[in-house]
Amino acid sequence: xxxxxxxxxxxxxxxxxxxxxxxxxxxxxxxxxxxxxxxxxxxxxxxxxxxxxxxxxxxxxxxxxxxxxxxxxxxxxxxxxxxxxxxxxxxxxxxxxxxxxxxxxxxxxxxxxxxxxxxxxxxxxxxxxxxxxxxxxxxxxxxxxxxxxxxxxxxxxxxxxxxxxxxxxxxxxxxxxxxxxxxxxxxxxxxxxxxxxxxxx
Amino acid sequence: xxxxxxxxxxxxxxxxxxxxxxxxxxxxxxxxxxxxxxxxxxxxxxxxxxxxxxxxxxxxxxxxxxxxxxxxxxxxxxxxxxxxxxxxxxxxxxxxxxxxxxxxxxxxxxxxxxxxxxxxxxxxxxxxxxxxxxxxxxxxxxxxxxxxxxxxxxxxxxxxxxxxxxxxxxxxxxxxxxxxxxxxxxxxxxxxxxxxxxxxxxxxxxxxxxxxxxxxxxxxxxxxxxxxxxxxxxxxxxxxxxxxxxxxxxxxxxxxxxxxxxxxxxxxxxxxxxxxxxxxxxxxxxxxxxxxxxxxxxxxxxxxxxxxxxxxxxxxxxxxxxxxxxxxxxxxxxxxxxxxxxxxxxxxxxxxxxxxxxxxxxxxxxxxxxxxxxxxxxxxxxxxxxxxxxxxxxxxxxxxx
Numbered sequence: 001x002x003x004x005x006x007x008x009x010x011x012x013x014x015x016x017x018x019x020x021x022x023x024x025x026x027x028x029x030x031x032x033x034x035x036x037x038x039x040x041x042x043x044x045x046x047x048x049x050x051x052x053x054x055x056x057x058x059x060x061x062x063x064x065x066x067x068x069x070x071x072x073x074x075x076x077x078x079x080x081x082x083x084x085x086x087x088x089x090x091x092x093x094x095x096x097x098x099x100x101x102x103x104x105x106x107x108x109x110x111x112x113x114x115x116x117x118x119x120x121x122x123x124x125x126x127x128x129x130x131x132x133x134x135x136x137x138x139x140x141x142x143x144x145x146x147x148x149x150x151x152x153x154x155x156x157x158x159x160x161x162x163x164x165x166x167x168x169x170x171x172x173x174x175x176x177x178x179x180x181x182x183x184x185x186x187x188x189x190x191x192x193x194x195x196x197x198x199x200x201x
Numbered sequence: 202x203x204x205x206x207x208x209x210x211x212x213x214x215x216x217x218x219x220x221x222x223x224x225x226x227x228x229x230x231x232x233x234x235x236x237x238x239x240x241x242x243x244x245x246x247x248x249x250x251x252x253x254x255x256x257x258x259x260x261x262x263x264x265x266x267x268x269x270x271x272x273x274x275x276x277x278x279x280x281x282x283x284x285x286x287x288x289x290x291x292x293x294x295x296x297x298x299x300x301x302x303x304x305x306x307x308x309x310x311x312x313x314x315x316x317x318x319x320x321x322x323x324x325x326x327x328x329x330x331x332x333x334x335x336x337x338x339x340x341x342x343x344x345x346x347x348x349x350x351x352x353x354x355x356x357x358x359x360x361x362x363x364x365x366x367x368x369x370x371x372x373x374x375x376x377x378x379x380x381x382x383x384x385x386x387x388x389x390x391x392x393x394x395x396x397x398x399x400x401x402x403x404x405x406x407x408x409x410x411x412x413x414x415x416x417x418x419x420x421x422x423x424x425x426x427x428x429x430x431x432x433x434x435x436x437x438x439x440x441x442x443x444x445x446x447x448x449x450x451x452x453x454x455x456x457x458x459x460x461x462x463x464x465x466x467x468x469x470x471x472x473x474x475x476x477x478x479x480x481x482x483x484x485x486x487x488x489x490x491x492x493x494x495x496x497x498x499x500x501x502x503x504x505x506x507x508x509x510x511x512x513x514x515x516x517x518x519x520x521x522x523x524x525x526x527x528x529x530x531x532x533x534x535x536x537x538x539x540x541x542x543x544x545x546x547x548x549x550x551x552x553x554x555x556x557x558x559x560x561x562x563x564x565x566x567x568x569x570x571x572x573x574x575x576x577x578x579x580x581x582x583x584x585x586x587x588x589x590x591x592x593x594x595x596x597x598x599x600x601x602x
Contacts, residue, residue, distance in 0.1 A: 006596045024558075037596055048555055054581060057564045061532060062588035063596065068551060068563045078552040 006034055010181050011116050011196060014174045015088060018114055018198050019043050023085035026050070026110065028072045028102065029092030032059035040065065050075045073098070076105040083109050090116040094151050100166070103199075107168065113199040121155030121189040124178060156189040163199065172198035221285040221293075227259045227301045227308055230284035230294070232324060235316070235358045247344030250333055254358050255324025256280045256316035259300065260308035262363060267392075269364040270306055270590070271355070272296060272315040273372030273379035276504055277443075277496060279323035282315040283308075298578045305586040311368060318379075319354040320346035320503045328427065328499035339499075341427035346503050348375070348511045352382040356390075369393035369590055370529075373575035374542065375504070377533075378511050381550070385513070388528040395589055397534040397575035400546040401520055401553070402512040407541055410449050411505040414442030418498045427499050439498040440489030447488045452538045452571035456481060520553035527554065531561040532589045534582070536574035562589075 012035055019025060021043045027036050030049025033056070039045045048066040051057060060067035068075055076087075087110035089102070094117055096102050106113045118140055119125075125136055135145040136153070156175065163170055175184040175192035184192040221228050238251045257280050262269060272282050274295070283300040285293050300306045300313055317325040320343070328343035335342075359367070367390050372380040377399025384394045400407075418424055421438030429435070448456075460481040467477070477483045517523035531554050535547030544565055554561035564585055568574040575582075 006598050008598050008600055034596075038598055041595070041598065046558070046560075054564055054566065054585075057562060058581070058585050058588050061562050061564070061585060062592050064530075064592045066530075066555065066560045066562050068555070069565045070548065070563065075552075079556060083556070 006037070008038060010176060011090065011194060012038055014196050015039075015090060015114055015116065016042055018112075018172065019045060019086055021045070024083070026076075026084040026087045026106075028087060028089045028106065029095075030060060030065075030067060031056050033063050033065045033067065035088070035090060036060070036065050037063050073101050073105055076102075076109045079109045081108055082111050084111070086110055086112045086114060088114045088116075090114065091118070093117045094120075094154050095149055096152070097150075099152065099162075103162075103168070104166070107199065107201050111200070112171070114196065115159070115199060116194065116196045117154055117159070119156045119175075119189065119192050119195050120153035121157060122178060122193045123190050124193075126190075156192060156195050159195065159197065163197070169200050170197055171200050219288055221288055221290070225301055225303050226293070226297070227284035229288070230257055230259065230281075230286065232257050232280055232286075234324065235361050237354070237357050237361075241354065243344040243350050244347045245345040249326070249344060252319060252326035252354060253324070253330075254280075254316045254319065254326070254354060256314060256358060257282070257284075257294075258315075258362070259283055259313040260311050262312040265365075266363050267366035268311050268368050269359065269362070269366070270311040270313050270368050271359070271370045271380075271383070272300070272306075272313060273355075273370060273376035274315065274318065275372075275374035275376050276446075276508065277492070277501075278376070279321070280315045280317040280325075281323075283313070296576065298576075299583070299586065305583040306371070306590060310591065312364075314359065314362065314364070316355050316358055318346075318351040318504070320351065320500060320507065322497035322500040323495075325354075327497065328503055329431065329497040338431075340429075341499060341502075343499070343503065346507050348378045348382055348507055349386065351507070352379050352386055355379070356383075356387060359390075365390075367391050367393075369395060371395040371397075371586075372399065373397040374399060374572065375508055377542075378508070381513065381531075384527045384529040384531065385517075385523055388526045391527075391529045393589065394527075394529045394531040395534070395586065396531070396547075396550065398536055398539050398542050398547070398572055399533070399550070400542040401514060401523075401550050403509055403542075404546070407449075408509045410446065410541075411509055414446055415502050415505060417441040417445070418502060421498075424498060427502075429498075435498045436493045439493050439496065439501060440486075442498075442501060443492040443496075444485040444489045447485060449541045450571055450573045452540065452569055454538065454569040455571055458569075460484060520549070521557040524554050524557040524559055527557070527559050529559075530589075531559065532585070533561065533563050534575070534585065535563070535565045536570070536572070537565060537567045538569045539572045539574060541572040 025045040027049040036047040050072045057067045057069045087106040174196040175188035176194040177184040178193040180194045235254045242248045281294040282296040283294040317323040320327045328339045332339040370380040370383045377396030380394045383391045418435045418438040421435030424435035463480045513523040514520040533551040535544035551561045551563035
């Protein structure tokens with residue numbers, strides 16, 4: 001049998017660093033369960049993921065992860081306050097129909113919330129739009145507009161504004177450069193390709 | 202459960218190899234009887250001096266006695282869930298598509314056990330069995346049966362078979378209720394639970410359908426307060442109960458696809474008759490008739506009552522408390538077109554397990570086949586069952602970033 005190898009990414013590492021061992025974690029938009037599997041293996045968390053697609057749930061079940069097929073907001077409404085130690089919303093936030101509802105619910109059912117997203121304010125994205133005048137397409141966003149799910153491109157400045165408006169406390173932030181690898185130290189809304197936020201009420 | 206989930210036609214190359222001899226099938230199987238010769242007390246407080254369960258097994262119990270997978274049948278199902286009893290059988294067991302060598306429930310790895318429930322009529326002790334005190338069938342003198350009683354009786358069978366750990370319990374509909382009760386009542390025994398198209402308690406609508414079925418039986422004069430001989434009894438009432446129940450197992454869309462408004466050839470174009478005109482009518486009558494030849498009306502009353510009474514939350518205060526002792530990893534599967542035990546009721550089970558801090562998953566299949574969708578021949582469903590029953594070896598993470 002061939003070994004099933006999964007590549008750990010920098011955002012996974014940071015998300016993992018913010019997770020306390022042996023805690024209860026909820027992953028919104030868990031996909032095939034790679035991140036949760038990583039957290040279970042490295043932090044011994046009690047994990048559950050939510051996703052809309054059956055194939056993703058099947059993948060999680062195959063990995064021995066708990067996963068729930070359905071709407072994430074409805075899922076969270078079924079839980080009491082602070083049921084989870086941490087909720088994670090990684091690479092999902094731009095596709096949410098009602099981001100305020102999801103983040104508000106996540107901060108209710110979770111003691112902390114990790115949000116990770118692609119920064120659409122990254123200079124290359126700005127230049128791309130300016131020069132090509134077309135929907136952003138790159139190794140991350142590979143599809144044409146007509147074959148893409150509805151998306152709500154968000155920038156670091158947008159997200160920080162959102163947190164200020166909703167009085168959400170930003171406990172930690174991590175900005176990665178365009179390579180999603182090395183840290184971005186200055187002018188993140190312009191120079192960061194990827195952003196991670198650790199939020200609380 | 203319907204009688205006619207279409208089985209795959211024999212493979213075209215199988216002319217020389219009958220299907221029961223084909224590779225990938227459990228082949229010819231024989232039921233066996235487990236006799237428990239000691240008194241058994243029901244939840245109701247009533248007692249019988251002993252009971253018998255008819256069951257089948259496929260595969261082999263391993264040396265550590267922990268590779269057993271228990272299959273729990275639905276209301277009208279039985280112990281014959283895979284293989285063929287004789288080479289001339291028209292159909293294999295009711296879940297043959299799921300169970301067999303190399304199938305989702307792989308009999309090369311697992312020791313599969315399926316028993317007819319206590320209170321049933323396919324060889325297990327029930328109201329049609331002889332009452333040792335009178336020498337006549339129990340009829341309605343048979344103790345009231347609960348899902349918990351059925352589970353307790355099957356646990357005695359597992360003890361008899363030497364099973365020390367259940368790798369998994371699988372059940373659809375009522376079978377899912379049994380599977381859940383295994384998890385709550387025998388947490389140390391039950392490692393995995395898979396409940397499909399099931400519920401923690403029936404809705405008013407499901408109870409209502411059961412009640413109409415019971416009334417059809419009890420209002421038939423031949424029911425005679427449950428006192429009838431084997432070949433007599435409320436055949437009309439039971440057939441009507443079955444016809445109606447059958448409608449609840451399928452869906453508007455699937456019936457429309459199967460029958461539409463097509464008319465029987467025998468209808469002669471005469472619209473002014475109450476004889477069978479539409480194909481769906483003939484089909485339902487056939488369903489009713491084939492059911493009375495294999496099912497006992499009193500068993501139907503007892504088992505539907507057990508279904509109605511089943512209420513995990515009520516028995517423990519809340520569903521979360523009911524699940525407090527559960528150690529099993531649970532997978533609940535709902536089907537979008539199931540209007541008898543709809544997805545919402547399935548979802549509630551998974552959510553309550555999660556609230557109770559248990560490892561539980563919920564998956565939902567889009568089908569238009571209604572409640573009986575759990576018997577679906579679907580690679581998606583098989584993939585899910587395979588993942589639940591024998592997960593991948595752990596993924597290895599490459600920590601070099």
